[in-house]
Amino acid sequence: MTITVLPLDTPGLGDRTYLAHDGEVALVVDPQRDYDRVLGLARAAGVRITHVFESHIHNDYVTGGYELAQETGAQYLLNGDDPVSFDCVGVRDGDVVEVGDRMRVRVLLTPGHTHTHLSYALSDGDEPVGVFTGGSLLYGSTGRPDLLGPEHTDTLAQAQWHSARRLAAELPDPTAVYPTHGFGSFCSATQSGGTASTIGQEKVANPALTRDLESYVEELLAGLDAYPAYYAHMGLANSGRPGEADLSLPAEADPAELRRRMEAGEWVVDLRTRTAFAAGHLAGTVNFGLDGQFVTYLGWLIPWGTPVTLLGETADDVAEAQRELVRIGIDRPAAMATGTPEQWAGGAPLRSYRTATFADLAAQLEQDPSTSVLDVRRDQERAERHIAGSTHVPIHEVLHRLEEVPAGPVWVHCAGGYRAGVVAALLDAHGIDVVAIDDSFDNAGPAGLPLTDSTRQEISA
Structure with missing residues (x-):
């Protein structure tokens, strides 16, 4: 059996996790907080997870890597120079990790998105398969270099160019490229299309591989815009032990409790579409519909730490929102309510616009x-x-x-x-x-x- 690479998309954040297996054992790269989805992939493939790799200390979501490794008994691998407060297997540039009898993973230091960013080149024995590039080489773009502060941005931008060039020089053209970011994530320097690519394709399409260093850096920095405010909390969470996500539903709130929570300055979030919300909603609620980038914009706008109550037409809607929220470290909604705005209002008049x-x-x-x-x-x-x-x-x-x-x-x-x-x-x-x-x-x-x-x-x- 050939080596199979399975992507696991998280559209709300524009990210991907990967599970690669040889039919018996599997490795995972950059798992999200709700790693039960990864376990589901492994069960469906009939494989055992033995290694979990992190490309970097993520800025746009809370990792599930440590907890996934703990549950499966897998090794948890990340850059040995990353300052973390938990046990892991530290790897560095040039290390080779054997996964099962066939899969070999070569560690490549590719700074740019962060100073300690790693890429992982996967081969079937000596035959190249793909490279997991995290926030380094993306499809038609690269990871943004400004998330660690303005004092690092220029240095990281230059490093990003050199890292992309290194990948292109050391890996054959047919090598598949598997980035974590770039599917709508604000970790991408520019928003670009594409769901698959190779080193050879990137050589003709990626600015880091078609522009000289000076013009690449100039264009990259000119294209940077604002990124979500919750990013400021992700690195700290991932350097500690984030802990397992609790996805059990919160308690139901009645109309009186909803009103009390809003009067206390808490956020009561209506998950329905913007059209339904405009037609009639509970006065004082806000609307982040599940049909868009719900978690990105809620996490960006909410004063961090403000309690959140979720209003959904069904419990499944609330569960979906809750799953998205734990990915950025908003672990437990204060309460929930399901049904219609008339029920939530308890007889009070609805607002509309x-x-x-x-x-x-x-x-x-x-x-x-x-x-x-x-x-x-x-x-x-x-x-x-x-x-x-x-x-x-x-x-x-x-x-x-x-x-x-x-x-x-x-x-x-x-x-x-x-x-x-x-x-x-x-x-x-x-x-x-x-x-x-x-x-x-x-x-x-x-x-x-x-x-x-x-x-x-x-x-x-």
């Missing part, structure tokens, strides 16, 4: 040119194109800049509708009259809205 398209906004501006428009996209998105005369407050800054939000009614938009829905709910909870634009920004120009670029020159009308 309008949803609209960019064509609706164009008609509104024609009728009333003073209509307030709030753009909640990130800085780079704004620089490319924006609606002339709109106010810009990125989604992650809204709660700290509420005084800059125009007086209602304010029409809120992003690039596709999800972030606008999140912000509209937050503003509604603060008593601001909102209209949420649930539409693709690609429709703004065709709708007749005046767009400008970063030089503030009108590009469409």
Whole structure:
């Protein structure tokens, strides 16, 4: 039997875990906190996990590596220079780890995403199979170098280029590339497509392998934008022992308890779609729908440590949200409630607000040119194109800049509708009259809205 590599996607965070096996034993690379999914893969394949590898101390999620190794009796391997407070097998550049009778893993030091980042080249005996590149060489991109602070960014950016070049030089072109980040993760320097690649393909498509060092670093640093605030807590959690995730459901809350929690400043989060939330919701709740990047934006916006209560149509919705939350270290919801907003409100009147398209906004501006428009996209998105005369407050800054939000009614938009829905709910909870634009920004120009670029020159009308 040939060696099989099975990816395990975590779409909410844009990451991948990998399980590689030879039909008998298996290794795992970069497992998420909810490692029961990895155990399920191993059971389905009929293999035993003997080694768990970490490419780096992760900044965007809490690892399940230590606990997975403890449960399976596997060796837990990471860079011997990483400062951790638990027992592990420290490996360093050039080490070779034998996994079963056939799989060989060569350790490659590839700094750039972090100083101690490792990649793992997997071979079947002497035959190269693939390389697990973590946050180093991604599909058409590389991991961002700025997560350890500005004093490290330039050094790490240069190191990232050299690391990518090393992988390309030392591994044959057919070698499969298996990154952990790059599928929507903010750990990626740029968002790029693709679900599979090889060293040879990256040589012709990846800026780290097609640009000289100076132009690569310049382009890389120019492309960096904000990243989620919860990243600040992940490295610390992963350097300690994160502990096993508790996925048992929290206690049910009645309408009176929901109201008390909101009055105490806690977050009560409605998990329904933004359309359903806008049509009717419990006053004071916020909306992070499970149909988008729920955990990324909830973790980014919530004041860290604030208790969270989850509202879902079903217990399965709550369980899904809870699973996503433990991945970033929000371990136990304070409470939950299921059913409908009418049930959660306990007879109190529901709140609602309008949803609209960019064509609706164009008609509104024609009728009333003073209509307030709030753009909640990130800085780079704004620089490319924006609606002339709109106010810009990125989604992650809204709660700290509420005084800059125009007086209602304010029409809120992003690039596709999800972030606008999140912000509209937050503003509604603060008593601001909102209209949420649930539409693709690609429709703004065709709708007749005046767009400008970063030089503030009108590009469409």
